[in-house]
Amino acid sequence: MSRAARLLDLLELLRRHRAPIPGPALAEELGISIRTLYRDIATLQAQGADIQGEPGLGYVLRPGFTLPPLMFSADELEALVLGSRWVAVRGDARLAAAAGNAVAKLRAVLPDDLRANVDTATLTVPMFRSEPVAIDASVIRAAIRKEHRLVITYQDQNGESTTRTIWPLLIGFFDKVQVLAAWCELRQDYRAFRVDRIRSVEPKDERYPRRRTVLVQEWRARQVALAPAGN
Structure with missing residues (x-):
């Protein structure tokens, strides 16, 4: 492996971890000696990579360093x-x-x-569209990023419409539909809403009371618990 490739691998390894990684663990994963690792870290630091840490404590790459394309x-x-x-x-x-x-x-x-x-990329995807969406889905994405409530009008599979105040968490993209995972204040529980069945969406300039990261963890745990045994 060339030195340039090795330095790139080290950067990518540091980029994947938010917490400090001990030097011996880095060296083992890269297949290099600890002395080589220390030299490589010094080289990257000299080139502008904000790698913080020291021997015995571990190393972490701070955001902001851009890899050459x-x-x-x-x-x-x-x-x-x-x-x-x-x-x-x-x-x-x-x-x-x-x-x-x-x-x-x-x-x-x-x-x-x-x-x-x-x-000349050799990979492609089938050219068929999802179910048409009546609302501007970017409003939902913006609310997710801001952790803001949304008021939606939702039409179920039987054509019945209800107005819900929700805490939007994630949008899942399937072959033909997009599904919004959210906490529903009306049901006091997590619910999934097909985006193509949302007839109106009104952003509320107020945060929901719990952090999205915590809610997403709970929602994922719920999905695991509900999954059929053996899957």
Whole structure:
């Protein structure tokens, strides 16, 4: 393995962890000696990577250091292009435009050989659309990011409409539908709402009383508990 590739692997390993990682654990995962690890960390720090820590305490990479785009592998580029194509087909207009813009920005800074990998990506997705959505789904995404309540009018499978105040948590994208996971104040429980059945959405300029990260953990635990045995 070249030294440049080894430095990139070290950066990626640090990027995946928020808590400090002991030097011996880093060295073992990278397959290098502890002395080589210390030299590599010093090299990255000299190049501007905000790696904090010291021997015996562990190391952590602070946010803000940008990897050179030329370091993407062919597989990584194909994964990014595939993801953007999936969003372009399954997402709403704003998400589709964002996916296209992201790939265009990436393509603009790549060297010629890697740019060709973007233009000739070998992976694609089926070109069929999800169920049409009547509301602006970006309103839901904004409320999730802000941890704000939403008031929605929801039509169930029988055509009955109800007005709900919800705490939006996650949007799941399936082949033909998007499903919003949320806490429903009316039911006092977690509920799933098909986005194509939401007839209106009104953002409320108020946070819900609990942190989204905690609610998502509870919701995931609920899904595991409800899953059929043996799955």
